[in-house]
Amino acid sequence: RRSxxxxxxxxxxxxxxxxGASVETTVSAxxxxxxxxxxxxxxxxxxxxxxxxxxxxxxxxxxxVLTMPREFDSVKWYGKGPHENYIDRRVxxxxxxxxxxxTDMEHHYMRPQxxxxxxxxxxxxxxxxxGEGLKFTQKGELPFAINCHHYSIDDLDKATHIHKxxxxxxxxxxxxxxxxxxxxxxxxxxxxxxxxxxxxxxxYSYEYSIEVL
Numbered sequence: 001r002r003s004x005x006x007x008x009x010x011x012x013x014x015x016x017x018x019x020g021a022s023v024e025t026t027v028s029a030x031x032x033x034x035x036x037x038x039x040x041x042x043x044x045x046x047x048x049x050x051x052x053x054x055x056x057x058x059x060x061x062x063x064x065v066l067t068m069p070r071e072f073d074s075v076k077w078y079g080k081g082p083h084e085n086y087i088d089r090r091v092x093x094x095x096x097x098x099x100x101x102x103t104d105m106e107h108h109y110m111r112p113q114x115x116x117x118x119x120x121x122x123x124x125x126x127x128x129x130x131g132e133g134l135k136f137t138q139k140g141e142l143p144f145a146i147n148c149h150h151y152s153i154d155d156l157d158k159a160t161h162i163h164k165x166x167x168x169x170x171x172x173x174x175x176x177x178x179x180x181x182x183x184x185x186x187x188x189x190x191x192x193x194x195x196x197x198x199x200x201x202x203x204y205s206y207e208y209s210i211e212v213l
Contacts, residue, residue: 102171
């Protein structure tokens, strides 16, 4: 997750078409090299995103992080829920259509840590009180996973106790292809099991669309 702090764009190409435009970027970071992100932008404002790359070391997650104003607090998704679930902790979750606030999606562990994840998401809408917002929709065969918080990932990393993790005037939205498992299925043993490890040199690729609501 920390690779995003050192992101550097090495190439950017812009192509204009009669039906819109595309932006192709190549970025590198501490744990990944030559990550390719392509945005196809259409006249109606819809954006198709393709994100692909291979880590040079074992990874925690592969995805996209966006920041929105705090007012975007209502989340609806079609995927696993209603409670948080992970790739190695989702048997008890069911696929359905769920809706709750960003705050209610969070799980407040005494020691702040990754929380509120939902897997197998086909689409997600996030709106403000006026019903305005964004819709993220799966493209292709692979669903995505989501997290929504009123603090940044960096805030979550730094907090040492739940009372030190304060909500801010922001909404962080994570649209991930995958996040590694959380392990710990036997007492005193936090070892991750296959196939829930994100190994180095594994190629990851997924696509989704963004629409304005």
